[in-house]
Amino acid sequence: MGRRDTSPSPAAALTGAVTAAMAPPPPGFPPEAPLAEVLAAMAAQRASAVLAVDGEGRPLGILTEQDVTRRVAFRLPPEAPLSAAMTAPLIACAEDAGLWRAVALLRAHRLRHLPVLDAAGRCVGMLHRAETLAAVSGRLLAHLDALAGEDAAVKSAQAGVAAALLGEGVPAREVVALVNGINLDLHRRVLERALAAHGPPPVSFTLLVMGSLGRGESLLRPDQDNGLILADYPDDAHARVDAWFRAFSEDLVQGLAAAGFPLCTGGIMARNPLWRKTLSQWRRQVEIWAHRRAGAALLFSDIAFDFRAAWGDPAPAWALRAHLGRVLAAQPALLGAMAAQNASLTVGLTLWGGFTDDEPGPGTRTDLKLHGLMPLVGAARLLALREGVEATGTPARLAALVERGALAAREAAALEEAFDRLLAVLLRQQLADHAAGLPPGNLVDTAALEKAERGALREALKAVRSFSRGAISALTGQLW
8 A cells, every 4th residue: 555645735734834835044144245245155055035134133135036137237336235236125924924924925025035034033944936836726826815915805815715725625623723823913914003003112012812813713703802911110100101002902903893803792802901901910810810700700711711922022921821820720719610600501402412593583503603612612721721731722722631631532532523523514604604795603504414414513512512511520519
């Protein structure tokens, strides 16, 4: 039997990071370097491009073979500086960006080379147009082109990309990872636009995303769950600091709404002072929730504890995560209270094994997010927090629970399969809603599914119900 090819498909490669497709970084020179020296190095190293870099190694511009033919040959003397021929400002891509983003930039700007930069702004690799576009099928290119456009167009094109990937057999979990990556990228774009409008902030800050976006599991229409961690500052600076962040966060939230992320009806957004505070205040907030263990404290904990840094220095988010672990270890009753609240998250099965009717009016569709994904997500979150697991994604939490001996490998495998099935059914439903001109929703007509798929979905929900009940019992002592 021949060896099975385990390499990702070209379409699946788009869901990965740019680092998997980049070549080593090109040579770098100070901008005042003579062109004769630069061109000699290009020829000696067979480099198709070089970078002009500052004293810290951060790129300022790029000189490509095409630039040489257009701007240097027969036009500039050998002693002319590199800065006279380079292209600036530089268009580049962050090393943690998805490959889809790089493809969109390459095509939108008709680039042959795209430098990849680390968090410090230094070049760590180069993407070349021909090799990068080889990862894309023709059916995806039109959708990817739209991903370099305006925010609202990007959000709309997201559905086309997801549908094309599913059509090429890419697993739903990988498609959702790409959808989530686009959602994160839009958050960063909107934030940076608001930052440019308001100027330098009075103190540094980190953008937090929570809920499904924090878990890396957001679908086509997540609402906003975000907040800010501000650097600590003196009390006498509060009026000045708060005034800047009030205006900035309002623009951020409204910009996200215009980009296709509905306002959170519960007010879990950076414009709300409850979700915009210093690291010291965030630490105190977690302690207050752990002490109260009721009402809004439980609701907010359920959403907030999936937080992750989406922009800015991630260190404050790591520090808050570590503090959360210490608080939960000292006051485990909070997890018990959260588990008792999660007991209301039932799965979408009737006592007789049919699917529940969650649709208002004459319809009989089932809400597979509320009565499928959320019981699984909630139970995995509770057990992961109890075990000190730092990961926020549901599959990663399940894997970590197995490593700690808190979950049997066989049960984890069944739950991962259930997670993937629920994601696939929900994603297809949302794509169908989008194609019909409707807001993407979570109500699924289970009767329209093939018989085998209905059976598999029923087994998935049974696995989720068993896991959810077991987690709640373990944390509350409640028997079913």
